[in-house]
Amino acid sequence: MRIAVFDAKDYDIQSFSACGEKYGIEFKFYETKLNEDTVNLANGFDGVCVFVNDDVNAAVIDKLYAAGIRVIALRCAGYNNVALEHCFGKIHVFHVPAYSPYAVAEHTMALLLTSVRRIHKAYNRTKEFNFSLSGLTGFDLHGKTVGVIGTGKIGCIFMDICKGFGMEVIAYDKFPRKDANINYVSIDELFGRSDIISLHCPLTEDTFHIINSDTVSKLKKGVIVLNTSRGALIDSEALLDGIKRRQIGAACLDVYEEEADVFFQDFSGHIVEDDILARLISMPNVIVTSHQAFLTDEALNNIAETTAQNLLAFFDDKMCANELCYRCGNVEECKKKRSARCF
Numbered sequence: 001m002r003i004a005v006f007d008a009k010d011y012d013i014q015s016f017s018a019c020g021e022k023y024g025i026e027f028k029f030y031e032t033k034l035n036e037d038t039v040n041l042a043n044g045f046d047g048v049c050v051f052v053n054d055d056v057n058a059a060v061i062d063k064l065y066a067a068g069i070r071v072i073a074l075r076c077a078g079y080n081n082v083a084l085e086h087c088f089g090k091i092h093v094f095h096v097p098a099y100s101p102y103a104v105a106e107h108t109m110a111l112l113l114t115s116v117r118r119i120h121k122a123y124n125r126t127k128e129f130n131f132s133l134s135g136l137t138g139f140d141l142h143g144k145t146v147g148v149i150g151t152g153k154i155g156c157i158f159m160d161i162c163k164g165f166g167m168e169v170i171a172y173d174k175f176p177r178k179d180a181n182i183n184y185v186s187i188d189e190l191f192g193r194s195d196i197i198s199l200h201c202p203l204t205e206d207t208f209h210i211i212n213s214d215t216v217s218k219l220k221k222g223v224i225v226l227n228t229s230r231g232a233l234i235d236s237e238a239l240l241d242g243i244k245r246r247q248i249g250a251a252c253l254d255v256y257e258e259e260a261d262v263f264f265q266d267f268s269g270h271i272v273e274d275d276i277l278a279r280l281i282s283m284p285n286v287i288v289t290s291h292q293a294f295l296t297d298e299a300l301n302n303i304a305e306t307t308a309q310n311l312l313a314f315f316d317d318k319m320c321a322n323e324l325c326y327r328c329g330n331v332e333e334c335k336k337k338r339s340a341r342c343f
């Protein structure tokens with residue numbers, strides 16, 4: 001079994017090589033992302049393994065299919081970068097639904113605490129033996145209201161962490177959980193009441209730019225916006241404008257709308273072309289990490305292990321719960337529910 005791994009970083013190479021040896025899978029690692037220009041690198045392989053910023057559009061899928069590839073193994077949870085509908089009937093797609101929801105939820109709280117207690121500023125100051133406290137005043141999280149959009153695996157863990165801090169937690173989800181003790185409110189109520197808003201929903205047509213110029217005007221003045229989910233949940237220009245107008249008090253972003261061309265790479269010493277990103281980063285109340293929330297040892301091992309299991313299931317012609325298809329979950333005649341593969 002030979003798999004071409006795109007957008008591979010040193011930490012991927014480490015965890016996937018170990019898994020490859022364990023399960024007899026030959027992984028070939030490419031630094032470049034998968035897109036129309038690089039798709040030919042997949043020729044001669046049995047499958048491809050991709051990450052969040054590989055562009056698996058219809059043209060790429062056609063070329064992969066023509067090259068005999070029948071499986072795409074996403075080594076992430078989100079799959080908005082894959083034209084799933086176009087894959088149907090041609091290429092089976094698998095993802096890793098959860099590798100460490102704790103990693104992402106804990107990173108979200110790390111960003112919030114960093115922002116609220118000005119840790120990023122204090123760190124730089126004391127490195128230069130500047131022990132002044134001027135400008136470092138924060139506020140207590142205890143008693144503040146946090147609004148969580150998306151109450152899935154990560155959102156629920158983040159809510160538990162917030163409760164541990166004595167915060168009041170309210171939530172909005174298009175598909176509320178029935179079994180959980182969650183204080184659901186309408187999205188407008190959440191916008192109006194929250195001191196802190198954290199996004200934990202997937203990127204879909206419904207959630208694209210869920211934070212936009214209209215919604216920014218509904219937010220409580222001085223709100224902190226956290227996004228560790230997907231960049232395009234936020235209209236970056238509206239966010240920047242809200243920060244400039246002091247409507248938004250701070251933003252912590254692990255993801256960014258146009259991250260594909262910059263995140264995961266070293267641009268120090270280069271001129272960043274993206275003016276909105278540069279302006280956001282220049283703000284004292286904006287913290288950006290480059291899609292790092294998942295990056296823990298536990299998560300990397302789980303990603304490699306689950307991806308290997310997905311590939312083994314595919315090549316052994318077995319049903320696998322991690323297979324994705326555009327029909328699953330919402331259409332009654334979905335075959336998967338009858339315990340068969342998607343097509």
Ligand code: NAI
Nearest residue numbers: 078150151152153154173174175201202206228229293294
């Ligand atoms: P999940 O599938 O367990 O939960 C997603 C929740 O969002 C569900 O409860 C769903 O009902 C809800 N939802 C769907 N449509 C919605 C809408 N229109 N409005 C409000 N809520 C809606 O997913 P999980 O594991 O909690 O992950 C959440 C997101 O986190 C992923 O979609 C992914 O984009 C992001 N993520 C980011 C990582 C990072 O490193 N920054 C790593 C892993 C995931």
